[in-house]
Amino acid sequence: TDPQRIRNFCIIAHIDHGKSTLADRMLQLTGVVDQRQMRAQYLDRMDIERERGITIKSQAVRMPWTVREGGLAGEPYVLNMIDTPGHVDFTYEVSRSLAACEGAVLLVDAAQGIEAQTLANLYLALENDLHIIPVLNKIDLPAAQPDKYAEELAHLIGGDPADCLRVSGKTGEGVPELLDEIVRQFTPPTGDPAAPPRALIFDSVYDIYRGVVTYVRMVDGRIEARDRLTMMSTGATHELLELGVISPEPTKSPALGVGEVGYLITGVKDVRQSKVGDTVTALGRPAAEALGGYSDPKPMVYSGLYPIDGSDYPALRDALDKLKLNDAALAYEPETSAALGFGFRCGFLGLLHLEIIRERLEREFNLDLISTAPNVVYRVELEDDTEHIVTNPSEYPTGKVAAVCEPVVRATVLTPNDFVGAVMEICQNRRGKLLGMDYLSADRVELRYTLPLAEIIFDFFDQLKSRTRGYASLDYEPSGEQSADLVKVDILLNSEPVDAFSAIVHKDKAYAYGVQLTTKLRKLIPRQQFEVPIQAAIGTKIIARENIRAMRKDVLAKCYGGDITRKRKLLEKQKEGKKRMKMVGRVEVPQEAFIAALSTS
């Protein structure tokens, strides 16, 4: 295809603002999917995505479109719509799919206005020099206030409120006009057709039948069906088994040229061999320089995952091996815990990533799991000049600590005016530093903070939602590290540390953590033959203490508060007969007590 006739774009939208519905409508209007084939939300393939209503993996679809009247009318164009993931944990994947586009449709629910996540992705798009078409969606809703939000969008990106398009993905109103504007406003791709090929990988998906399917945007040159390919970050070469475009099913094609978007299949079995952000070139005519912007995904949040039934350990390992094929950001290694047995310490991009993996393990692989409280990665410098990277609090180095560094993020919170006070209080309580504050419109405020990541992964989002009645939205991106007054708190049972409960916390919060955990464990651990102290300690200093008195009692009789379904599960487990006991020193503790203590926190 002549690059002049190609338009590559993505849709930036907050969850639930209607991206999938609009994408479906476009597929239908361009004739790529007919009414009969029309599956709801064609682009979201995985079940979990559909159920949770989020898009995790980006994909691309090619659509023909001919402008009906006005400028550029009558000529056929090729539109490549590149789907971007919509959540805070996947910023890097978003940035790579944006890099594959010339333009972005900024889709905003006309009854809600723009949200923090959308704002963050809008800034990413502007950094990538994308042209933006502002679009208000769901104008069929009685609650829609398109005039109000058109003002807000114009204020944000410049331009006239009248330039903001108004559509309904549901009824289709305004969507053909949007397709026309995509052709008119977005620039065609530019690239050197005679240069050695360079293609940007913006997504990489494992398919059980085909192996890894790599989605690319050609920048320079051509890749042909007979080429051998080189991945420029590693120099690894792969045979090209198939190449093509998605429209909406994969369709083979003989070559991909400048500006085209398509897929490559090389027979590799692991997405780590075909990484998002990497540059693909041809072995026979290799490019000298890779495209910019490549970086390795780096886990930000760690948690221990343990099978509730110890005999599931090999199954858990197999399941993680399988998920890894499709997830270059998932990291894990075996770990043993005195309290929980054999499991894995897993690294994730963020909390949502953790939840998705955990849910897939439970649902697709039928595993019952317990996870330890998530923690961030700490860098500990000792006075003997050694440095330790700590991904598991129970492996905190011994020795005199010179400094502890923790990751920080730049957070953006959007909130109605009325809740500014509440938001500030939450952020301040979590060691946030206010960077700035702007009014997007008369009643909506953008607050920018730096916050320790550790404070965000611990129920920040829930707090924010409940204190602002669901109106505030949050986005954040990594922003280096800071040294802080952090200590490791151990929980001791009869003077033996229980590894699963060790935590690294700010000095000012150590006491509260100690009291909370010792109280909780006292209620959960049955009485023993002898009196057992439960203590919280920083080093050798005891900061809290409870006692379990002698004699026995039922575990769950006292397991109140917290998650009902989890408790019901525990009861079922117990009914199954086996009461798995763990010995911590001389103390016999049912594993269920540890699980309950972890899951109700």
Ligand code: GTP
């Ligand atoms: P994610 O996939 O989670 O990012 O969500 P999404 O932005 O793709 O939203 P989706 O298309 O799933 O739509 C969210 C909800 O809004 C669904 O219940 C849709 O039926 C509804 N919706 C989408 N577009 C419109 C519209 O134009 N009008 C009305 N009334 N409802 C819409």
